[in-house]
Amino acid sequence: MKIxxxxxAILVGALxxxxxxxxxxxxxxxxxxxxxxxPHFIEKTMExxxxxxIVTAVLADYRGFDTMFExxxxxxxxxxxxxxxxxxxxxxxxxxxxxxxxxxVTLRVKEGGELPxxxxxxxxDSLWTPHDLIIKTVCRLLIPFIQLFALYVIAHGxxxxxxxxxxxxxxxxxxxxxxxxxxxxTAVKRMAEKLDALxxxxxxxxxxxxxxxxxxxxxxxxxxxxxxSVLHVDSIMARSHGILIVEIGVGIAVMCTMIWIYxxxxxxxxxxxxx
Amino acid sequence: xxxxxxxxxxxxxYWIYITLMMIGLYAMIAKNNLVKKIVGxxxxxxxxxxxxxxxxxxxxxxxxxxxxxxxxxxxHVVHAxxxxxxLPHVLMLTAIxxxxxxxxxxxxxxxxxxxxxxxxxxxxxxxxxxxx
Numbered sequence: 155m156k157i158x159x160x161x162x163a164i165l166v167g168a169l170x171x172x173x174x175x176x177x178x179x180x181x182x183x184x185x186x187x188x189x190x191x192x193p194h195f196i197e198k199t200m201e202x203x204x205x206x207x208i209v210t211a212v213l214a215d216y217r218g219f220d221t222m223f224e225x226x227x228x229x230x231x232x233x234x235x236x237x238x239x240x241x242x243x244x245x246x247x248x249x250x251x252x253x254x255x256x257x258x259v260t261l262r263v264k265e266g267g268e269l270p271x272x273x274x275x276x277x278x279d280s281l282w283t284p285h286d287l288i289i290k291t292v293c294r295l296l297i298p299f300i301q302l303f304a305l306y307v308i309a310h311g312x313x314x315x316x317x318x319x320x321x322x323x324x325x326x327x328x329x330x331x332x333x334x335x336x337x338x339x340t341a342v343k344r345m346a347e348k349l350d351a352l353x354x355x356x357x358x359x360x361x362x363x364x365x366x367x368x369x370x371x372x373x374x375x376x377x378x379x380x381x382x383s384v385l386h387v388d389s390i391m392a393r394s395h396g397i398l399i400v401e402i403g404v405g406i407a408v409m410c411t412m413i414w415i416y417x418x419x420x421x422x423x424x425x426x427x428x429x
Numbered sequence: 430x431x432x433x434x435x436x437x438x439x440x441x442x443y444w445i446y447i448t449l450m451m452i453g454l455y456a457m458i459a460k461n462n463l464v465k466k467i468v469g470x471x472x473x474x475x476x477x478x479x480x481x482x483x484x485x486x487x488x489x490x491x492x493x494x495x496x497x498x499x500x501x502x503x504x505h506v507v508h509a510x511x512x513x514x515x516l517p518h519v520l521m522l523t524a525i526x527x528x529x530x531x532x533x534x535x536x537x538x539x540x541x542x543x544x545x546x547x548x549x550x551x552x553x554x555x556x557x558x559x560x561x
Binding site for chain 2: 155156158159160162163164166167170171174175177179180181182183185187188191192193195196197199200206207208209212213217220221224227228231232234235238239313314315317319320323408411412415416418419422423
């Protein structure tokens with residue numbers, strides 16, 4: 155198998171090298187990729203949508219259909235991971251282990267036993283579970299700033315590099331950081347599984363719903379200039395606002411999918427302590 | 430000889446992407462471990478992303494965000510040659526996130542395979558399937 159693999163890889167490589175001989179040189183302004191459609195986008199985006207970031211405008215407006223289905227693909231991937239891994243069967247062990255956070259003492263509670271009523275205990279799955287106060291504290295301090303930055307990235311996607319996909323990934327990463335630095339149970343307490351799944355579909359719904367609203371208002375699907383009468387702005391600004399709305403939808407969907415996939419993969423679908 | 434070197438230098442982005450693509454393809458075919466195959470798939474994806482982003486580059490151009498865009502009056506004439514091609518950026522922006530999502534699905538499948546056969550080595554899995 156190794157030899158076949160090597161032969162196939164070299165064959166494909168040779169074909170690509172042969173093809174690359176006819177490709178335009180690197181950073182050639184007159185290359186075919188940069189001469190047909192992209193000059194229109196670069197020169198007309200500002201007057202057609204009033205969005206300076208061309209990437210955002212093309213992503214959410216000119217190629218709105220493509221992005222909508224990319225969001226759907228991400229949603230389906232989250233759903234697929236959930237359906238593949240999630241197990242709802244409860245396998246309660248005979249004894250559960252708890253750690254007293256302040257002292258680091260581990261308690262073993264037999265089946266039917268009860269803990270003293272206190273918030274200082276956290277449940278652990280294996281007897282040896284590393285625990286570091288510095289990491290926990292630093293991450294807890296960092297997470298609000300990460301989330302603030304993510305909101306900035308989503309909101310300023312029109313004027314600077316950013317948008318729904320990037321901001322959504324950063325938001326998801328902040329919750330995943332919580333799950334890594336503390337444990338999965340803490341993260342799930344903040345972002346419950348049902349809420350996560352619900353928001354994931356709400357994100358896709360915001361995108362598709364904006365398109366459907368444009369349809370109801372008498373223009374084509376995802377033609378945001380139809381929103382002008384609803385938002386009380388002219389049709390060019392309406393396209394800019396429409397882009398912001400769908401970017402928020404994309405951000406929510408991407409954030410929740412990242413958290414959903416991480417939670418399921420890291421705990422094998424059991425939603426226990428996690429990594 | 431000087432011709433060959435100038436061709437190699439002028440198109441070095443393609444040589445990098447071809448090399449990465451070959452590494453990814455080889456890993457996907459020849460590696461025995463499923464996780465290594467998934468890593469190979471990711472290297473392959475990264476090669477495609479690099480290829481797309483590199484064909485959008487123009488010499489002397491800046492990122493595709495219009496300058497003086499905040500006033501919004503359109504007094505400034507925009508020249509297409511001043512900004513890099515935004516289309517590959519758009520396509521790859523979504524491709525990166527979709528790549529992460531497919532990576533999640535692939536890892537989930539690997540976990541299920543491991544639960545079923547207690548191994549991630551392809552030959553051991555095939556041997557177990559033949560025994561049944």
